[in-house]
Amino acid sequence: MTSSGVRGSNFSIGGEQAEADPLLKEAFYESDDYRTVLSKEDPRCFVIARTGSGKSALLQHLEEEHAEHVVRVAPEDLSLSYITNLGIMRYLDELEVSLDPLFIALWKHVLLVELIRHRYSVDSYAAKMNFLTSLRDKIKRDPAKRAALDYLEEFQDRFWVEADERVREITEKFEEKINREAKGAFGVSDNPIGTATATIGGGLADTFSTETRRELTDRFQRIVNETQMARLNKMLKVLDEDILESRQNFTYVVIDDLDRDWVDERVANALIRCLFRAVLDLQRVRNLKVIVALRTNIFENLDFGHRTGGQEEKFRSLSLHMRWGPAELRDLVSGRLRIASAKQGVQSSSISDVLPRRNTTRGDAFDYMLGRTLMRPRDIIAFVNETFAMSSGADRISWEDIKNAEDSYSYKRLLALRDEWKMSYPDIDRIFSVFNGAVVPMPREEFTRRIDDAALLLADPYFRGSEWLDYLTASMWNNPGGTWADWYGPLVSLLYNIGFIGCTTGRQGTVRYVRTFPEFAERVSNLEATVGFTIHPAFQAALDVRLDGLRGQ
Template identity: 80%
Template sequence: MASGAGAARRNNLSIGGEQAEADPLLMEAFYESDDYSTIADREDARCFLIARTGSGKSAVLQRLEEDNSERVVRIAPEDLSLNYITNLGVMRFLDDLEVSLDPLFIALWKHVLLVELIRHRYKVDSHTAKTNFLATLRDKIKRDPGKRAALDYLEEFQDRFWVEADERVREITEKFEEKINKEAKGTLSLTGNSTASASATVSGGSADTFSTETRRELSERFQRIVNETQMARLNKMLRVLDEDILESRQNFTFVVIDDLDRDWVDEKLANSLVRCLFRAVLDLQRVRNLKIIVALRTNIFENLDFGHRSGGQEEKFRSLALHMRWSPGELRELINDRLRVASSKRGVAVSSIGEVFPRTNATRGDAFDYMLQRTLMRPRDIIAFVNETFTATGGERVSWEDIKTAEDSYSHKRLLALRDEWKMSYPDIDRVFAVFSGSTIPMSQEEFTRRIDDAALLLADPYFRGSDWLDWMTAAMWNNSAGSWADWYGPLVTLLYNIGFIGCVTGRQASVRYVRTFPEYAERTSNLEATTGYTIHPTFQAALDIRVDGSRYGADIRRTP
């Protein structure tokens, strides 16, 4: 093949999309990591797949579905009317009264999971199919009175059993709303609140209009109604599921739930819904031939407030969590696999990244290692960077100049991606990133403090949309409260560290610590007090025009990506 032809084809080469749903190479060049093997292992109890965006959660679940096409039930949150639930007036009203909605939400999840498993197992898609299924099951359990009573739960759905899941969720929720409104009417009439009782509904009301005594009485009465939704017959059906529906290994089923990090109307109620899903999954682990896998972003998992409302089960939840992390060797193999498949499709045989990237030399080192250091060690990052270099190259091999050219575009896109990843929780966080533009790193504590002070001054800008979170994180600075530097600046520093934007320089050898390898570092005040300097993660340095002063690091700088 002529050199020019090879270069032209390589110039247009792509090793795949950054998102699983838009990745043409996902199945052909899938890298079977240890994390995938764990999730696919029917005997491994770990079922909560926790990772940051871009780490490959969705890819793992899609591959699992591909490898077990007849054994996977996928439940899409957008098909369950969850936004409808969290935006319902009665839910907001009960939340204002501090009524725990957990029993209702747990029951809803169990109901959805149970019915979807039955539909999958028996292909229930019509009245006839439902009738046949119930007859078969009733015959199997006819000698067990407890199980026969459990079937009454399914009978309640009559001809609506096979309708879409969102319709069943809405039906249960609407019946619950009717109970609450009926109870509210009677309770409010007893309190003498004629205006409220006449309305006969709490759906659009506010709990703030009631006296403390009325609030307490309403809360107690409504809590009893919520607690009744534990649904004893529903829990008995789980025994039927284990012993009579998924009774054999031949009926082993995976349930996959992804995309729980989509935009929600009410974040607080949404977190309750997700936490209750985890509770339901924990209860369903008693079903031997079932594995429910829930994928969730790290920041949402950490905000689920397990300790406060999980009934002392936080340790169980965390023991069942698999935190996805990639090693440099795994990412290299992933890129090599993709490069082999992508190049063969273009008629250019390339077996490894070393064949097309600059050769390792004593001055610049290994090109791929250089690129990895400018990622957050996620597949999405390195795929994007490699694709950028192929776009930039004009020769037979990628040059260092091509990599530097690609880095500018790549870094800007990664900074935007970091903003997008966190903007729901921290609106306008990109404006905090911008205050570090033009910095020389490593920054001393004094230099870094000046930048943090500039970030705090964003509160004076009426157009800044992050006032709520930034005010909370800088409250100690504004109040002149007693304490150390870490007490004043710690909350904002910890945030920037935990999302991967900054690193902490520490020790005589000026080692740089980043969240990937030291995830708990910024959580301890003593560590922040021992930090001698700060740096911006290499991923974002080009985008922010960061200047590196090597002499500031010392002779033995050790940078860990």
């Protein structure tokens, strides 16, 4: 190994995303969060974090390190979009029939079968018969368990095919029940509802009287509720006591990518909420841990309150909110630097070896860079890679390299912030743009003027965020007697909670950001007490934000 410090011009400390990170396996940082997920005793199983916080990397490493004990379920492989597009589902939705019991049963079914297939390597008819014979012999003295096992036989050979086909099988059986009910007592149609596309499209449910509608809803709701299936729930007891009965058979199920386009957005939240409820039921299986990774904004929009029978507190108690501290991120970067440098024959023990030395004017270079991130691995890895690109393989990175890299880095982070939130808030980048050229910290008057400009985007026919912006600014137009916090609070809270702005209160002028003060913007008194606002340093260069009349330091 040489000590010349010469690195290639394309040197980097790895990729920003788990699926494109060549150093993930070698340089994975085993944080406290990872150890929590790995723990067989810690019940926290919902991994909640902002994009770029390392959720996928955590699950991928778990899968690689414990391959024999991990089952991965990919949402896009479950044909759930097929289900939600069925005419019968739209029909039941028109009648306001809750489909939650059906969705919960589907999740339980998929997870149960995947666990059995994994535990017994069931990949053929012969393997299936061997498994059933062995299990029947084990539970032959328990009538309830024997009845539960009949549930597996009900699906015959299709029980063991790919997950999407099994989901379709259950849905087809459910559809048949609804069709029989509709054609029977009420004479809704001579044809199965699922095939009466034109009638459904015309709003079939709206043609009924209030009394008939209520009676239909009650009748169909009973059918939906039955899909919880007593035998399916009893199979969970078999899973606990007879399939995963030993600690050596402890199994993790990992479910990720729930933020991708795996299903129609209309029902994505309902399906995820039902997954959480299914996982809650599966907590009774002692040697099983189902781990679900989910972005923070999706988790907060799941509407647990009135749809889960008061179980919101349980979900939150089982949630692990991933957060990174400065020391952890420094260790993560230094570890990656050591491994990446060694591959090029260069010796580096820490990030301090390659950054400019601390000085009284600018302070610590890594702290400076970290202050321009949202304290996530993806941010700091991206910034460090940009500085190496600017240094062109030099022995040591200079302050000039860092400042030059900051322009490109900041622009990409602003785009990433837009991409993270654009599904919920289309054209949110138009809001960011109204702060172009701002001088920070902004007194409330200046900040208010810019927020007013943002609100005026409602008059722009090309602005695609009218629905959400109108909702957040409604008090500005309709509540003339309100306070400043009444008028501007909703939009300020959004910008604060996504990490775009910070708030200053009191004489000391301490800037509060969502990472360290996550509940700050939720209190009206805090917003009323805010005297200044600033754009987060991560985005200042991209927006040409200046501090005291100079380029943001």
